[in-house]
């Protein structure tokens with residue numbers, strides 16, 4: 001099955017989801033072409049030349065940053081020329097800005113928030129989540145007429161290994177200018193990127209009070225962890241939303257996720273359930289977080305924190 005993967009990048013850096021798309025593409029066992037739509041595609045060439053990519057399509061455009069109308073036109077032309085069976089993009093704000101419209105325009109199949117793909121009877125069966133992962137749907141694309149899939153970040157491991165892709169320059173014509181990127185606004189200084197942390201100490205409403213948050217910030221520091229939170233702490237204004245894990249926060253996949261006083265609502269689990277090792281502490285033995293935890297303690301989080309303090 002031929003696959004076209006569309007790379008995602010920001011400020012000159014490849015976004016991690018791109019290599020996850022390559023892993024998924026490789027599983028489809030057909031030729032894999034990876035399109036890089038950028039002002040300077042060559043600058044990203046090393047980062048994307050990983051094992052399993054057969055062709056790198058360097059699509060040079062004027063715009064330095066993502067623009068939905070530019071991507072829509074460029075990807076449309078690539079699809080028209082190459083007629084891939086499957087087009088893979090990240091389930092990200094960027095892709096959602098143009099891919100559904102493109103699928104509708106070209107009459108292609110479409111699914112977003114896809115977390116599993118299987119080949120069956122000459123076509124594809126994909127699984128996707130909806131209503132904040134409260135439900136899962138299995139969608140069949142029985143023929144080969146082309147389908148655009150937006151894959152959930154972190155659902156596949158990133159592709160590794162040196163590649164030997166053939167690079168091709170592809171020119172596309174892009175017209176119009178609906179909106180153009182002006183500038184980046186930096187998030188508050190001192191903030192961290194919880195999506196790249198290996199160890200998250202995550203606190204929930206169980207901490208009870210704003211005054212208690214600093215204790216866990218200090219504990220996280222001591223343990224070499226990064227502090228993250230469930231949504232109520234952000235809603236109460238106790239901590240910035242850049243630290244929120246979940247459906248309306250960040251999707252994380254640390255090696256270790258230590259959840260203290262988090263019940264495990266479906267919207268929270270959507271952002272962390274693929275973490276390497278999940279350890280949950282909760283006074284309620286029925287808390288849903290224990291359904292995804294590898295290790296759990298039915299215990300008071302303050303007592304556990306006190307014991308951890310002694311260890312570090």
Ligand SMILES: Cc1cc2nc3c(=O)[nH]c(=O)nc-3n(C[C@H](O)[C@H](O)[C@H](O)COP(=O)(O)OP(=O)(O)OC[C@H]3O[C@@H](n4cnc5c(N)ncnc54)[C@H](O)[C@@H]3O)c2cc1C
Nearest residue numbers: 204205206230231246247248249261262263268282283301
């Ligand atoms: C559209 C939508 C989007 C949402 N997006 C998100 C999201 O991105 N992220 C998110 O987190 N939520 C999100 N939510 C909210 C979500 O539904 C839950 O309300 C939220 O996750 C609950 O947070 P919590 O587990 O910290 O609090 P609670 O559900 O109140 O759980 C607190 C837990 O702490 C335990 N506890 C209390 N005291 C102690 C103690 N001393 N020691 C140990 N355990 C203790 C309790 O037993 C309980 O299980 C969203 C909701 C909606 C509707």
